Amino acid sequence: MCRIGAIKSFNYVHPSQALKLMESQQKGHDNSGFAMVMHDLGGLFESYKHLPTLSMACTDEGLKLAEDMLREAGFQRVMQWVPETDPQPGLDIHAMPNYVFETFDYPRYFRNGDQKEKEDLLLDTRLKLRKALEGNELGFVYSFWPDVVTLKEIGDPRDIGTYFKLWTPDDKFTAKVITAQCRQNTNYDIVRYAAHPFFMQGYTVLANGENTFYLKNVEAQRKLHRGYIGFESDSQCFLYTLHYVHRELRWPLRYYKHVVTPLPFYDIERREDKEQLLALRQSLAHLEINGPNTIIGVLPDFSMFTCCDAKKLRPVVIGRTDDTVVISSEVCGINDILPDRDWEADIYPHEREIVAIDNDLEVQRWRQ
Amino acid sequence: MEAMKVQHVTPNDMPWKIKYDASRCTLCGSCVSACSFRAIEAKVERRRMVFSEGELPDPQQRFSAVPVIRQVKDVQHYCRGCGICEKVCPNDAIAPHRNPDTRHPIITRCLGGDSIKRGGRKNLESTVRTLDKIRVGRISQMTDPSLDAQRHTFDMLAPFGRILPANTLPFSIDDNDKLQVEAAMPPVRWIYPVVIGDMSIGALSWRMWEAVAMAVAYLNEECGMPVRMCSGEGGVPVRLLKSKYLKYMILQIASGHFGWNRIAKAMPYMVEDPAGILIKIGQGAKPGDGGLLQAGKVADHIQAIRGVPKADLLSPPNHQGLYSIEESVQKMFLSFNAAFKFRVPVAIKVAASATSVSVFNNLVRDPYNIVGGFFLDGIDGGTGAAHEVSLDHTGHPIVSKLRDCYQAATEQGRQGQIPLWAAGGLGKTGDLAADAFKMIALGANGVFTGKLILQMAGCVGNDMGRCNACNTGLCPVGITTQEPPLVHRLDVDRVAQNIVNYFLAMDTEFKKLMAPVGNSSLPVGRSDALISTDKAVAERLNIQYVC
Numbered sequence: 001m002c003r004i005g006a007i008k009s010f011n012y013v014h015p016s017q018a019l020k021l022m023e024s025q026q027k028g029h030d031n032s033g034f035a036m037v038m039h040d041l042g043g044l045f046e047s048y049k050h051l052p053t054l055s056m057a058c059t060d061e062g063l064k065l066a067e068d069m070l071r072e073a074g075f076q077r078v079m080q081w082v083p084e085t086d087p088q089p090g091l092d093i094h095a096m097p098n099y100v101f102e103t104f105d106y107p108r109y110f111r112n113g114d115q116k117e118k119e120d121l122l123l124d125t126r127l128k129l130r131k132a133l134e135g136n137e138l139g140f141v142y143s144f145w146p147d148v149v150t151l152k153e154i155g156d157p158r159d160i161g162t163y164f165k166l167w168t169p170d171d172k173f174t175a176k177v178i179t180a181q182c183r184q185n186t187n188y189d190i191v192r193y194a195a196h197p198f199f200m201q202g203y204t205v206l207a208n209g210e211n212t213f214y215l216k217n218v219e220a221q222r223k224l225h226r227g228y229i230g231f232e233s234d235s236q237c238f239l240y241t242l243h244y245v246h247r248e249l250r251w252p253l254r255y256y257k258h259v260v261t262p263l264p265f266y267d268i269e270r271r272e273d274k275e276q277l278l279a280l281r282q283s284l285a286h287l288e289i290n291g292p293n294t295i296i297g298v299l300p301d302f303s304m305f306t307c308c309d310a311k312k313l314r315p316v317v318i319g320r321t322d323d324t325v326v327i328s329s330e331v332c333g334i335n336d337i338l339p340d341r342d343w344e345a346d347i348y349p350h351e352r353e354i355v356a357i358d359n360d361l362e363v364q365r366w367r368q
Numbered sequence: 369m370e371a372m373k374v375q376h377v378t379p380n381d382m383p384w385k386i387k388y389d390a391s392r393c394t395l396c397g398s399c400v401s402a403c404s405f406r407a408i409e410a411k412v413e414r415r416r417m418v419f420s421e422g423e424l425p426d427p428q429q430r431f432s433a434v435p436v437i438r439q440v441k442d443v444q445h446y447c448r449g450c451g452i453c454e455k456v457c458p459n460d461a462i463a464p465h466r467n468p469d470t471r472h473p474i475i476t477r478c479l480g481g482d483s484i485k486r487g488g489r490k491n492l493e494s495t496v497r498t499l500d501k502i503r504v505g506r507i508s509q510m511t512d513p514s515l516d517a518q519r520h521t522f523d524m525l526a527p528f529g530r531i532l533p534a535n536t537l538p539f540s541i542d543d544n545d546k547l548q549v550e551a552a553m554p555p556v557r558w559i560y561p562v563v564i565g566d567m568s569i570g571a572l573s574w575r576m577w578e579a580v581a582m583a584v585a586y587l588n589e590e591c592g593m594p595v596r597m598c599s600g601e602g603g604v605p606v607r608l609l610k611s612k613y614l615k616y617m618i619l620q621i622a623s624g625h626f627g628w629n630r631i632a633k634a635m636p637y638m639v640e641d642p643a644g645i646l647i648k649i650g651q652g653a654k655p656g657d658g659g660l661l662q663a664g665k666v667a668d669h670i671q672a673i674r675g676v677p678k679a680d681l682l683s684p685p686n687h688q689g690l691y692s693i694e695e696s697v698q699k700m701f702l703s704f705n706a707a708f709k710f711r712v713p714v715a716i717k718v719a720a721s722a723t724s725v726s727v728f729n730n731l732v733r734d735p736y737n738i739v740g741g742f743f744l745d746g747i748d749g750g751t752g753a754a755h756e757v758s759l760d761h762t763g764h765p766i767v768s769k770l771r772d773c774y775q776a777a778t779e780q781g782r783q784g785q786i787p788l789w790a791a792g793g794l795g796k797t798g799d800l801a802a803d804a805f806k807m808i809a810l811g812a813n814g815v816f817t818g819k820l821i822l823q824m825a826g827c828v829g830n831d832m833g834r835c836n837a838c839n840t841g842l843c844p845v846g847i848t849t850q851e852p853p854l855v856h857r858l859d860v861d862r863v864a865q866n867i868v869n870y871f872l873a874m875d876t877e878f879k880k881l882m883a884p885v886g887n888s889s890l891p892v893g894r895s896d897a898l899i900s901t902d903k904a905v906a907e908r909l910n911i912q913y914v915c
Contacts, residue, residue, distance in 0.1 A: 210512035212886045215896040223781025249534055252545040262889075264523045265558055276539065276547045282527050282556055283534040285784050290887045291512050310888065311520065313513065 002183045002196075002208040004316075005333055006296045008304045008357055009324040012042030012174035015151075015166045017337050022157060022182045024332040032183050034157035035195040037143065037150045037204045038175035040302045044081050045149065048103045051078060052122050055150040056129070057096035057192065058139025065138060066100075066129050073125060074107025083164050083173070093155035093163050096139070101149055123201055123227050140192045143199045149175075152195050157182040177302050181206045194232035198239040201227070201247060202300025205239035208329050209293025209314045213286075217241070220286035224248070238295050241287045246299065253305060254366045255280060256297075257354045260289045261310040263368060296327050305356040312351035318363065319346045325357045377479075379439045381471045383833060384449035384464040386439040392461035395435055399453035399462050404842040404854055407447035408462070411438045437462060443476050450828050450835040452844040466832070473756075484756040485660075487838020487848060488829045489653065489793075489819060490748055490763070497748075497796065498767045498905055499803050505899030505914060508886030515886055517879040523889040524878055525594065526814035527787045528563075528618075528644050529556030529713030529740040554737050555713050557643060560587075560595040561890060562804055562874065565749075565791055565818030566620045566646060566717070568600030570661045570670045570681070571838070573855040576825060576847045576863065581608070583867035584616050595871060596643045598816070601659060601683060603627015603673045609634035614642050620717075621704070622648035623658060624683035626674040635707070645704045645714040646743065647696070649687065652766065652792045653750020654758040655719030659683035662753070665841040667850035693730040701738040715741030720764040720792060728773045732782050739786050741813075744770055746792025749819050753839025766792035767810065771909050774811025774893060783893060787813040795820035796831075800870075801877035810909060811893045822847055824870050825863040 003025040007013050018036055045053060056066060070077075081101045105111070110118055126144040133139035142150035153160045161167045179197045197206040211217065217237035221228040225248065228240040238260070245256045262281040268274050281288075292313030296306045306316050306327050318327050319334035321341045326334045331346065349355045352368040379385050386408055400410050417430045439447060447464050454463040476484050508514045515522075531554075538551035564584065569577045580597055587595040601622035608614060609631060619642045621628060650656065661670075661681040671678060690696045696716070704714045716739065718727060724744060731739045746766025750759065770790040777783040790812040794803040796819075804815045819827075826845045829835035838848040846858030882888065885897045899914045900906040906913035 210886075212508065212512060213891070213894065216891075216893050219778045219893065220781070220783065223778075244534075250541075251539070251547060252541060254545070255547060264521065265525050273546065275549050275553075278556070278558075279532070279537055279539075279549070279553055280534065280547075282531045282558075282784070283537055285527075285531075285892065288889060290889065290891075291508070311515075 002181055003329040003333075004179075004181050004196075004206045004208045004294070004296055005326070005328040006177070006179040006206070006298070006304060007324065007326050007337070008177045008302075008361065010176070010361065011323060012171070012176055013178055013324075014169040014171075014174050015178060015180075016161070016169045018178045018180040019157065019161045019166055021326065021328060021333040021337050022180055024336050025328070025330045026157070026182070030183055031156045031158075032190070033152070033154045033195050034160040034180070034182055035150075035152040035197060036178060036180040037148065037197040037199050037298070038178050039148050039204065039298055040176035041147050041149065042174035042176070043170075043172040044079070045103065045147070048079055049147045051103050051105055052144050052146050053101060053103045053149055054144045055142045055148070056100040056139055057098065057142075057153070058100065058133060059097050059137075062133045062139030063098050063100060065132055066141070069129060069132060070104060070125070074109070075104040075125070077102055078105050079103040085163055086165050087163060091155070091159040091163055093153060093159050095153065095163060099151070099164075119201055127227060127229070145199070145202060148199065148202070150197075150199055152192050154190060154192065177298055177304065179204055179206050179296060179298060189232070191232045193230055196233065196235050198233075198236050200239055200243050203239060203243050203247070204298040205235070205242055205295060207235040207238050207293050207295045208316070209309065210234060210291040211237055211289050211293060212291035213289050216286045217289065235293075238289065238293070241289075242297055244287070245284075253299065253356060254354055254368075257307050257366075257368045259284045259287050260295075261307075261351070261368075262288060294329070301359065303356060303358045305354050306349060307354045308349060308351055310351050315348065317346055317348050318355055319343065320361070320363065323361070325361050325363065377441050377443055377475060379441060380467060380469060381475055382439070382446045383467055383470040383472045384447040385467045386437075386447055386453070387463055387465050388437050389461045390434070390436050392459045393437060394459060396458065398456040398458070399437060402452045402456045402844070404452070404844045404849070404851075405448055405450075405837065405840070406445045407440050408437050408453060409440055411436055443479050446472065448835045448837045449833065450837070450844045452828075485753055485839045486756050486759065486836045487753045487840075488759070488836025489750050489831055490759055497793070498765065499794075499806050500797070501902040501905045502806050502898050502900050502909075502911070504805065504809070504881055504885060504897055505912070506897040507884045512886055515883040515888060517876070517883040520883070520888060522879050522882055524561060524875075524882070525558040526561035526890060527556050527784070528559050528596070528715065529787070530554035530734070530737050531556055531785050531787070532737060533782075533785060552710065554740065555711050556740070557713060558594070559643065559814075560593050561808065561814035562595065562800065562871070563618065563789065563814060563816040564595065564597035564821055565816040566598035566600040566648065567818050567821070568602035568620075569604070569673060570602045570665060571600060571848060573843070573846055573849050573858060574669055575855050575858045575860050579825065579858070579860045579863035580821060580867065581613070582860065582864040583871075585613050586864065586868050587871055588616055591868065591872065593871060593875065598646050601626050601648060602661075602670070603630050605673060606630055606634055610637045610639065612640050614638060615640040617642050618644040618646050620646045620648055621700075622683050623685070623687045624681065626676065626681065626683070629675045630673065632707075641708055641712050644712055644740065645708070647700050647704070647714065647716045649696075649716060650685070650719035650745070651717070651750070652719045652745030652747050652763055654754035655721060655762050655764070656685050657754050657758040657762075658685040660753055662839070662841060665850045670850065693727055697731065697734055697736065697739060702736065705738045713740030714738060715743055715787075715789070717743035717745060720744050720746040720766050720769040722764065724764070724769050725772050725776045728786075729776055732777055732780065732786050734786065741787045741789055742773065743789045743791070743816060744773060746790070748793025748796065749791055749817070766790050766794075767807070768908055770807060770812055771810045775910070778893070783811070784813070789814050789816055791816040791818070793819075799877070801874045801881065805878060805881040806898060809891050809894045809897050811895070813890075813892055821867060824866045825858065
């Protein structure tokens with residue numbers, strides 16, 4: 001079973017905090033990988049917040065191919081950061097030759113373009129890169145988006161931390177939002193793309209659990225958007241549904257819950273907004289999820305939320321201090337990084353709510 | 369000796385032979401009076417007994433006249449094997465036996481010069497049913513736990529009505545970040561995933577139809593199960609049209625338009641909308657064959673409901689005014705949507721055919737948002753009277769056809785927009801929950817069933833040619849007849865109770881199938897939950913082959 005965690009803070013946080021958050025939860029999973037998405041970046045990336053950063057793991061050939069493609073498309077590199085590695089013998093990590101974090105300026109003709117055009121360009125570029133690098137495992141393109149970096153690798157999360165020197169805090173590589181997960185998707189093939197958090201156009205989702213409506217979701221999502229591809233993990237469906245409901249349909253976040261775990265018909269009938277709820281339940285019946293799961297999501301505005309399945313078969317807990325909110329599968333992780341918080345104020349969300357954390361770190365509980 | 373007339377019909381030409389044991393018979397006459405087909409009669413046999421008295425042979429003879437029960441030697445009154453004689457005999461003295469050497473298909477045509485008609489179901493020998501080669505094989509275990517059929521709640525309803533794609537829903541967002549509806553949407557009813565199929569008053573006796581209607585009302589009002597029944601063609605009693613129970617009825621219009629004069633006239637007095645309208649184009653058991661209600665069955669109450677004289681009532685095999693799919697969508701759908709002011713969903717029922725996907729594709733692109741369901745009816749079901757050649761030799765199995773339609777919708781990203789309802793031999797083995805669940809996992813939103821309902825009521829017919837006399841109007845158990853003495857054999861309350869109990873049992877069984885796959889709402893299109901040990905079936909349906 002996966003363990004998931006997320007940190008959102010007023011301050012820039014180093015990934016070592018995410019590693020610590022996950023470390024004590026290791027007994028609950030198989031330590032087969034480490035993946036993290038960072039939003040609202042500090043350190044080296046702080047002055048490039050408005051420009052897209054490419055996060056990629058690749059071979060030399062893949063790197064050349066990707067850079068050529070980006071150059072051809074008119075992107076101009078403005079910053080590059082190569083994480084320093086410490087390849088000690090005996091580390092459990094299936095490292096790729098290159099880890100690329102490069103920030104680009106938009107092609108000239110897009111610079112004054114409208115936001116949506118830019119966002120579509122970034123998505124299409126990522127999809128093209130992914131396709132080009134797919135053969136022979138030339139590389140894995142995780143994200144290409146402003147103010148977001150992604151790191152995913154196969155191996156023991158502690159060793160991956162050691163390899164990338166992430167155990168030692170510094171102020172070069174930080175973010176105000178970090179989501180992390182420490183397991184490869186062992187239900188299916190070990191593929192780097194199958195490890196959550198998953199990212200698309202500003203949205204990040206990670207999940208603990210199963211999606212027994214996976215096939216229904218996949219068959220419906222494939223036709224909904226060109227970016228809904230891969231499906232290496234049943235949890236990817238949670239991201240695509242979030243993207244579709246919030247970005248494509250432009251419905252408020254609270255309706256995400258109504259789509260993935262709709263109220264029973266009996267309850268809908270008793271609601272004032274039954275017409276809306278019934279209409280969205282029936283129109284998006286194939287995006288419903290079944291099975292046990294908890295979802296943590298980050299929206300493009302860096303607000304964060306969590307919700308769980310309709311039977312509360314997977315737990316999650318939210319702990320907070322004045323300047324930080326942490327969501328985690330197990331409370332022991334929160335105890336490690338927020339030892340002095342008021343634990344009586346921890347929130348254990350129930351099956352019919354979304355807990356949303358805005359950028360003022362105000363925690364709201366929306367009953368479905 | 370009289371010349372033997374080999375052309376004469378004798379019991380060994382018939383599909384069933386009566387075995388009669390005179391030594392056990394009390395001559396009570398129950399069997400003769402109970403046989404609705406007049407296939408047996410009381411006769412007097414001349415018996416000759418040769419005997420000898422005394423020490424030396426001295427043959428003498430004695431003649432006697434003995435009353436007996438005999439099979440009628442007449443193709444008009446042949447035994448259907450219904451077994452009612454056996455049921456009523458106090459001494460087990462009489463019973464029909466299947467005659468494997470029957471010449472019935474030939475002599476009936478030779479003597480009558482007309483096609484053979486019968487009721488019931490497909491009689492040609494068939495292989496093991498496809499649905500019986502499929503199992504629910506994806507069992508939730510460990511981190512994806514099974515649910516508990518007794519403890520957990522399940523949300524088992526299916527849509528009837530046109531469902532809009534999410535990106536066309538007429539929503540706006542108000543100041544409180546809430547969705548508001550800005551325009552009318554097509555009506556959609558969420559109902560129990562098993563609809564009681566269309567069987568008319570006329571095809572059914574008034575008591576049978578009443579029993580079904582009572583069961584439906586009870587299931588809704590007392591059991592909280594929103595089960596709907598379809599009226600069949602031929603209208604419904606005016607009293608029902610004006611009652612609150614109309615909301616449980618799906619009104620059918622078929623090519624004869626029977627009964628619609630009354631329905632239209634009752635509209636101003638309706639206190640509830642009907643559950644839906646079903647336009648019947650064809651039916652799976654006898655595709656391409658229209659409906660036929662023989663004059664003999666057009667009793668007074670049927671004349672009243674349908675507004676017709678006592679005459680053969682023919683529903684042509686096609687709707688005379690419709691010549692294309694587009695036209696049907698525009699004309700029939702629009703007029704019936706408009707008739708109820710767009711408050712009542714309108715669906716269409718067609719016979720499964722090699723062309724079903726094309727028909728469905730045309731409907732699924734419905735630009736007017738008025739097609740509220742696609743009812744696809746396969747071979748293997750069927751109840752009414754029809755030509756035997758249609759029953760035996762035309763039709764298309766439902767399973768792969770339903771799957772094809774679902775996959776066609778999926779290919780276009782339109783699954784669920786026009787709900788798919790499937791029928792055709794479902795529940796044939798008695799397990800409707802299992803059949804329905806498998807069809808749902810293959811892509812059906814729900815199923816409908818007719819034949820099984822008759823069997824719940826006591827129908828003795830089967831696929832081996834037993835009874836199948838629905839066309840005669842002489843149904844021995846009072847289901848498909850309008851003859852008062854036969855109709856009164858049917859106990860309305862018992863039949864309603866049987867139907868209610870079956871639905872309650874089926875509901876439990878549904879949960880027993882949903883729980884192991886870990887689903888609390890219907891797993892429409894979850895073909896990953898199914899497996900088959902038959903490679904051809906697995907490949908055709910795109911499910912996992914296992915061995």
